[in-house]
Amino acid sequence: xxxxxxxxxxxxxxxxxxxxxxxxxxxxxxxxxxxxxxxxxxxxxxxxxxxxxxxxxxxxxxxxxxxxxxxxxxxxxxxxxxxxxxxxxxxxxxxxxxxxxxxxxxxxxxxxxxxxxxxxxxxxxxxxxxxxxxxxxxxxxxxxxxxxxxxxxxxxxxxxxxxxxxxxxxxxxxxxxxxxxxxxxxxxxxxxxxxxxxxxxxxxxxxxxxxxxxxxxxxx
Amino acid sequence: xxxxxxxxxxxxxxxxxxxxxxxxxxxxxxxxxxxxxxxxxxxxxxxxxxxxxxxxxxxxxxxxxxxxxxxxxxxxxxxxxxxxxxxxxxxxxxxxxxxxxxxxxxxxxxxxxxxxxxxxxxxxxxxxxxxxxxxxxxxxxxxxxxxxxxxxxxxxxxxxxxxxxxxxxxxxxxxxxxxxxxxxxxxxxxxxxxxxxxxxxxxxxxxxxxxxxxxxxxxxxxxxxxxxxxxxxxxxxxxxxxxxxxxxxxxxxxxxxxxxxxxxxxxxxxxxxxxxxxxxxxxxxxxxxxxxxxxxxxxxxxxxxxxxxxxxxxxxxxxxxxxxxxxxxxxxxxxxxxxxxxxxxxxxxxxxxxxxxxxxxxxxxxxxxxxxxxxxxxxxxxxxxxxxxxxxxxxxxxxxxxxxxxxxxxxxxxxxxxxxxxxxxxxxxxxxxxxxxxxxxxxxxxxxxxxxxxxxxxxxxxxxxxxxxxxxxxxxxxxxxxxxxxxxxxxxxxxxxxxxxxxxxxxxxxxxxxxxxxxxxxxxxxxxxxxxxxxxxxxxxxxxxxxxxxxxxxxxxxxxxxxxxxxxxxxx
Ligand SMILES: Cc1cc2nc3c(=O)[nH]c(=O)nc-3n(C[C@H](O)[C@H](O)[C@H](O)COP(=O)(O)OP(=O)(O)OC[C@H]3O[C@@H](n4cnc5c(N)ncnc54)[C@H](O)[C@@H]3O)c2cc1C
Numbered sequence: 106x107x108x109x110x111x112x113x114x115x116x117x118x119x120x121x122x123x124x125x126x127x128x129x130x131x132x133x134x135x136x137x138x139x140x141x142x143x144x145x146x147x148x149x150x151x152x153x154x155x156x157x158x159x160x161x162x163x164x165x166x167x168x169x170x171x172x173x174x175x176x177x178x179x180x181x182x183x184x185x186x187x188x189x190x191x192x193x194x195x196x197x198x199x200x201x202x203x204x205x206x207x208x209x210x211x212x213x214x215x216x217x218x219x220x221x222x223x224x225x226x227x228x229x230x231x232x233x234x235x236x237x238x239x240x241x242x243x244x245x246x247x248x249x250x251x252x253x254x255x256x257x258x259x260x261x262x263x264x265x266x267x268x269x270x271x272x273x274x275x276x277x278x279x280x281x282x283x284x285x286x287x288x289x290x291x292x293x294x295x296x297x298x299x300x301x302x303x304x305x306x307x308x309x310x311x312x313x314x315x316x317x318x319x320x321x322x323x324x325x
Numbered sequence: 326x327x328x329x330x331x332x333x334x335x336x337x338x339x340x341x342x343x344x345x346x347x348x349x350x351x352x353x354x355x356x357x358x359x360x361x362x363x364x365x366x367x368x369x370x371x372x373x374x375x376x377x378x379x380x381x382x383x384x385x386x387x388x389x390x391x392x393x394x395x396x397x398x399x400x401x402x403x404x405x406x407x408x409x410x411x412x413x414x415x416x417x418x419x420x421x422x423x424x425x426x427x428x429x430x431x432x433x434x435x436x437x438x439x440x441x442x443x444x445x446x447x448x449x450x451x452x453x454x455x456x457x458x459x460x461x462x463x464x465x466x467x468x469x470x471x472x473x474x475x476x477x478x479x480x481x482x483x484x485x486x487x488x489x490x491x492x493x494x495x496x497x498x499x500x501x502x503x504x505x506x507x508x509x510x511x512x513x514x515x516x517x518x519x520x521x522x523x524x525x526x527x528x529x530x531x532x533x534x535x536x537x538x539x540x541x542x543x544x545x546x547x548x549x550x551x552x553x554x555x556x557x558x559x560x561x562x563x564x565x566x567x568x569x570x571x572x573x574x575x576x577x578x579x580x581x582x583x584x585x586x587x588x589x590x591x592x593x594x595x596x597x598x599x600x601x602x603x604x605x606x607x608x609x610x611x612x613x614x615x616x617x618x619x620x621x622x623x624x625x626x627x628x629x630x631x632x633x634x635x636x637x638x639x640x641x642x643x644x645x646x647x648x649x650x651x652x653x654x655x656x657x658x659x660x661x662x663x664x665x666x667x668x669x670x671x672x673x674x675x676x677x678x679x680x681x682x683x684x685x686x687x688x689x690x691x692x693x694x695x696x697x698x699x700x701x702x703x704x705x706x707x708x709x710x711x712x713x714x715x716x717x718x719x720x721x722x723x724x725x726x727x728x729x730x731x732x733x734x735x736x737x738x739x740x741x742x743x744x745x746x747x748x749x750x751x752x753x754x755x756x757x758x759x760x761x762x763x764x765x766x767x768x769x770x771x772x773x774x775x776x777x778x779x780x781x782x783x784x785x786x787x788x789x790x791x792x793x794x795x796x797x798x799x800x801x802x803x804x805x806x807x808x809x810x811x812x813x814x815x816x817x818x819x820x821x822x823x824x825x826x827x828x829x830x831x832x833x834x835x836x837x838x839x840x841x842x843x844x845x846x847x848x849x850x851x852x853x854x855x856x857x858x859x860x861x862x863x864x865x866x867x868x869x870x871x872x873x874x875x876x877x878x879x880x881x882x883x884x885x886x887x888x889x890x891x892x893x894x895x896x897x
Pocket of ligand 1: 334336339372374378381487488489490524535540544574576674696697698717
């Protein structure tokens with residue numbers, strides 16, 4: 106069996122503007138888009154895309170499939186799929202985007218738990234369930250493509266990914282920074298009326314990241 | 326030329342832990358050492374993040390683990406290694422385990438807790454007590470984040486998506502390396518007084534593997550080409566529970582939490598192989614038992630057995646093994662709450678690696694190794710689950726510390742610059758050669774043939790004549806490699822080129838695995854010879870060393886360090 110798919114090809118070295126190429130991918134029940142891309146790479150066109158673990162952990166294979174961000178490694182292959190790079194980030198070659206802007210905008214905010222000098226003996230800790238869920242984030246950056254207003258070139262404009270990172274710190278039992286204030290510096294107020302963002306692996310971004318940061322109460 | 330005092334290659338747990346330690350040291354003038362980290366994927370994307378089950382440390386926090394201590398951890402590891410592990414290093418690991426895990430906790434690593442708030446511990450294979458600290462089933466992920474936060478906080482320079490292509494020695498010491506910035510395709514020379522490799526395992530030599538597509542063992546090949554021997558490479562771990570079809574790992578945590586393995590006759594077949602430890606026997610034994618059941622017709626579709634978690638109940642599965650449940654649903658269409666999971670053995674871990682001692686020192690001064698790419702040796706002939714995450718932080722730290730001591734005694738000299746420049750020129754012309762080549766062979770095809778050959782002929786059960794055939798195939802593939810041809814000739818993010826470069830290393834490493842396995846005429850741990858079924862301490866209680874020569878690898882041997890645990894028969 107074959108599945109007919111279209112894949113974004115873009116090679117700035119050759120000065121082109123990019124186009125979609127057609128590929129008849131060999132297809133078996135249970136195959137994923139990642140397998141089709143690897144296959145395309147081996148058989149016909151050495152398409153350039155990031156990949157790592159192949160089971161949702163490394164977050165490298167996020168692409169847009171039929172206009173929606175998805176992990177290639179967990180999207181079932183079928184006929185008629187169109188695969189493009191994440192629109193929220195600059196395209197470098199084929200399906201590869203520049204991931205850097207998504208991280209560098211966070212650096213001024215110390216996106217790690219600000220614990221200070223650890224006490225001699227740590228208090229017995231319990232991890233809030235929000236922290237547990239948020240820590241599953243594999244940083245695939247797909248959520249940025251679901252945000253209508255995120256701009257990678259505007260340092261005052263965060264997106265769902267950046268708010269998840271701040272919320273991770275916010276819910277860390279030992280963090281001592283005012284994360285809601287940081288979120289405001291990244292213009293989180295504009296999220297209040299939107300809430301369109303989605304996580305590719307099901308983290309409830311709005312409920313566990315955006316709303317707690319918007320409501321602003323600094324967790325002890 | 327870029328200059329750093331210490332350059333760490335590899336952004337996984339071992340590399341980051343090494344960099345953190347090294348940058349804490351101060352140089353002669355009292356200023357902090359200049360440490361940089363270079364990695365072919367962003368550190369957080371390293372395969373360490375896929376580890377599910379946990380890391381061992383003898384806290385004794387679980388009720389059933391009250392009597393645990395570091396000596397028991399050391400003994401279990403020695404026995405698990407089938408007595409090939411070096412006992413002095415194993416003792417260091419077992420003693421350092423608790424402080425290293427506590428340190429992670431202090432850095433904010435969210436380990437799962439007992440009801441009293443202590444770090445929770447679960448049972449793992451081959452261990453006498455529940456000793457494995459975990460964070461649900463995403464332990465590697467949270468450890469990786471914790472270390473990356475420390476790296477960022479310390480402002481360690483990270484070269485992300487840079488691939489090392491050559492390690493440079495000059496006048497008998499390591500002086501730096503050549504690397505490629507993947508995004509632009511630009512080559513760059515790096516000068517360093519010490520280089521630490523933490524480049525991960527070589528699982529992708531095999532077709533059926535739990536490893537990421539990026540775990541190619543290329544770092545091992547680079548060290549080998551620079552004259553550093555690889556140790557014990559024939560010891561390849563096969564994990565008993567990988568998803569049938571995709572070989573995605575179902576962590577040992579599933580059995581640690583109480584999962585059972587059934588053959589097609591509905592029997593918990595381990596009763597015939599490891600009656601006392603059953604499903605929690607070490608991996609080599611469980612994987613072999615499974616393979617025997619399958620080969621003797623007691624598997625399903627001659628390919629898999631069943632891992633049953635149903636009796637654990639929905640609540641426990643959702644609380645302790647949510648990631649595993651999700652993987653089974655996503656990739657096998659099976660919800661373990663309701664149905665058993667089809668599993669089969671698959672390649673999982675490279676016990677061997679760059680030969681080094683407890684402090685990561687290789688025989689090349691200034692060159693260190695840690696993590697899965699190193700062979701200290703802790704795991705000997707078979708690694709115990711949960712010892713590898715531990716190894717990354719224990720030996721990453723020691724390698725970082727020793728590398729710092731090594732450079733502290735030196736001026737940041739410019740020695741070896743000429744050799745680095747000529748290595749750069751060498752890499753450049755190799756790449757240009759590949760980009761220009763118009764050969765008839767296709768690299769992906771060569772790679773596939775290698776993977777299949779290794780899986781079928783140098784797998785769980787081994788025998789002289791099929792392995793000799795495999796060796797011949799691999800040597801033919803090396804010939805064909807020279808007539809290979811790229812399909813993409815641009816510079817930026819040329820994966821076709823990167824994968825071709827890696828393949829050259831993989832073929833050499835595959836040859837070393839096969840040669841070591843043919844030579845070792847005994848069965849020990851993961852290395853099981855149908856034609857030599859017994860362990861033979863008289864002849865083979867020794868490490869294999871493979872050394873580069875222009876004619877191919879030369880095998881040498883070195884003694885095993887025995888301290889407190891004389892070898893006895895290994896029974897479970
Ligand atoms: C699915 C899975 C589950 C596991 N679960 C457990 C568990 O529960 N408990 C346990 O103890 N162990 C477990 N292990 C084993 C353990 O995770 C690994 O052995 C360990 O994480 C390896 O860490 P590392 O830092 O040595 O290498 P890795 O994390 O693999 O990192 C290697 C790094 O080297 C870089 N690199 C490689 N080559 C180059 C190059 N040429 N140039 C530049 N950079 C390079 C890569 O970018 C990467 O950053 C598991 C392994 C797998 C595959």
